[in-house]
Amino acid sequence: MSTLTRADLAEALNRKLGLSRSDSLNMVEAILRHMCEALSNGENVKISGFGTFLLRDKGERVGRNPKTGIEVPITPRRVMTFRASQMLKDRISKG
Structure with missing residues (x-):
């Protein structure tokens, strides 16, 4: 499996446009x-047609070290998630 890079995107613009x-x-x-x-x-x-990058604020919560079982506080933070559009999901599932 390969990875699409900035250079690959630039090369596509170069070829197509x-x-x-x-x-x-x-x-x-x-x-x-x-x-x-x-x-x-x-x-x-x-x-549109690709997806949405969403920001979400997560509050403080208690986590647990799986190895020791000790509870530790997890500080509040902002996380980013990606939700693919239905069009992208359909294209991926067709392979």
Whole structure:
């Protein structure tokens, strides 16, 4: 199984749109930077036909060390999750 990278995305833009390699990479970087800024500002990011990056605040809770059984407090934090769109789920399930 391989991994899709920023360079792969830039290469696809280069091939499909005819942009220069540096312009393609700059576009990928700008999109990712914009998404990161939105998430860090507490906004969810929805890409139609792909999915939604959701932020959720988790409260303080008590956890347990599975090895020792000792209870430890887990501090409140913000987590990000991804929910795939139905279109993406359908494409993945078809293989």
